[in-house]
Amino acid sequence: EAGVVQSPRYKIIEKKQPVAFWCNPISGHNTLYWYRQNLGQGPELLIRYENEEAVDDSQLPKDRFSAERLKGVDSTLKIQPAELGDSAVYLCASSFNFDTDTQYFGPGTRLTVL
């Protein structure tokens, strides 16, 4: 069974530039999560989707971050414009449904903003 796929794995951009991350969850998983992991810290939730609906985006900085999950499958997270403080690893995870089901994580995208 294929795991959660993310691309790109690494991205280096200059501040004020836009950037996008892509995630393809495990087939059949209805719930998709985007987390941000700062250096030396645990992941923090940015947004959670159930199918194509964003059901928890309270931690998403909406002035510069946006996300979409068209057709309830793969998802894109965008930052525009990027700031120095956005340097982090962006992790995507999926689960069959919310509640107690295990979240499966992708390898992440490491973003460096110069």
Place this chain on the structure above:
Amino acid sequence: AQSVTQLGSHVSVSEGALVLLRCNYSSSVPPYLFWYVQYPNQGLQLLLKYTSAATLVKGINGFEAEFKKSETSFHLTKPSAHMSDAAEYFCAVSEGTGRRALTFGSGTRLQVQP
């Protein structure tokens, strides 16, 4: 609000020695508790989870954890460390079936000395 505290950002043990990684949580409702492991440049992998069944939970790779409500703890142990156990370990909590995402601790880096 829920939170997780992992005591010790770095733990070093000798190969064959006991591994003990500490996790304390706070939650206003009965929690679900998780331990994840993260190898360099990889996503998080679930080691084990507690979801209100048996208080002693066995996971993969010989790890286990015990839920102690009176101490609000969920410490991770392994009787004998292997070199391959060297990684970052994260404890996480979710508030039962309240349909909330995971809140992670800041992680403990385990080093295994030969």
